[in-house]
Amino acid sequence: MSEVAEMLNRRGGVATFGDLRTVMSGRAVRTALAGGDIRRVARGVYALPTSPVALTAARSHGGVVSHVSAAQHWGFGVIDRPALPHVTLRPGRVRRLTGLPCTLHWAEVPAIDDVTTPLRTVLDCIRTLPLAEALAVADSALRAGAIDHDELLQAAARIRGPHRRRILHVAGLADLRAESVLESALRALVIEACLEGFVPQVRVQDAEFSARIDLAHPGLRLGLEADGFEHHGSRQALIRDCRRQVGLTVRGWRILRFSWEDIRYDGQWVVTSIERASGLAPLTNSILRAA
Template identity: 70%
Template sequence: MKLMADVVDVLGRRGGSATFADLRALVSARSIRNALDSGQIRRVAKGVYALPDAPPALTAARSHGGVVSHLSAAQHWGLGVVNRPVLPHVTLEPARVRRRTGLPCILHWASVPALDDVTTPLRTVLDCLRTLPMGEALAVADSALRSGCVEQDELLDAAAKLRGPHRKRILRAAALADGRSESVLESALRALLIERRIEGFVPQVVVQDGQFSARLDLANPARRLGLEAEGFEHHGTRRALVKDCRRHVNLAIRGWTILRFTWEDVMFDGDWVVDAVERAGGRQPLTMQALRAA
């Protein structure tokens, strides 16, 4: 039993999965067979073993001899994602052939920097900027900057050096990423405005005077127009509701218009969101010079 426990312990320290060679460096072949026969571990591909509850992305990557990447890597690093991937994303070296016995996943081919079989946080953000729509890409990049696992200058420098498809999109998204954004919904809302060329909105604007202080998810200070990205859990108690109503009134008497949008609004009815922002005065009127240029 001790030997089987050692196998489970080794796999646990390896993130739930490992190759036969990695296991054999620490435990005997007999202990591996015993753990397999007893159901404590499972064989997921030729020469690859995993715990029954091993993380699927890391297990899939090792079953193919690759690394966790893209949205799956973003989840691994604890970054915000708008939509969870249906299948794990795995990146293989360009010359590597896909394994027929590997677990189901979405495969990519590239030479990428990795840590413990997962693309580095910086490379993860770049991959997401390359492959995702603007709202989803900004959610990942904003989250990485907010957590501190990627620095703004580091991201801009890496984006400038990157080659390959969609380079302009990567550069634009990297320049727009903002660590002040505090949720994926807020990032997606900001992306809607950016894509419709509605300017002047910045994240986490503080409205403050001697008697009152509030912070808005997005705001155009010049127009005193604030936007709130409301999650389902926003009002968990009666006290929270009362506090929020008082906050809303205090903003109104200070000349602020506040528009509040839900997940369903932002994700499924972007046209209505943009129209509401424009009707509330969110789009700056064009000057005569701008009209002539258009």
């Protein structure tokens, strides 16, 4: 690795020509560029070929990684990966025409190493994403301990402007008990259908048996499971799952199991199935639908 590449690596993979010139010659930078050790991502901005795409795009425009791209950076669960990185610029800043392709936003945002803070990231996702995707990020951030629920609620309460009621409502719905983005998406369908009484990660246990259900209505003994493609994984996992299913059934539980495709692409069928199994009559959710 050249001296210039090593310097870029210490600076997170991206730096301006001015930053590099404070510690090395312009000739060294040009040599590293010609040799393919670094690449130009905007006028006067250089990056390692292996630098993270979102961070490189943000620095190529003089902004910060934000929204779903920031959620990915912090390791939060996301349902759909963005086609282009999300980048936030300070108000009044003009995008660089030579910068890398990205989805741009303008706002004053708190950031750490050119990425919006975990709390701001969650709020941005809640503000801009559909409920299922917003909950996936918020639930994951709570589960990871990156933020706590009181902190999220207090920050949401300080927000002013469009969609404030929806942001407050969705922040209140976030729940660290959800164990996967698919569970969050399933819970979003239940919430949007106004089917009340379902609780994440309900434990069914006695002296001989113990199991947790992704989303359950204890009063009806009705459980909902979000099954990803990797759910079984092995023969032993399949055997354990069969025994678990039998154990729940003999204890009076009915379990409805939904795949990724069901939850993401046929939500109405999922909701109708739950309504028929539960007998619950949906109400009108004025807060979510008015947002």
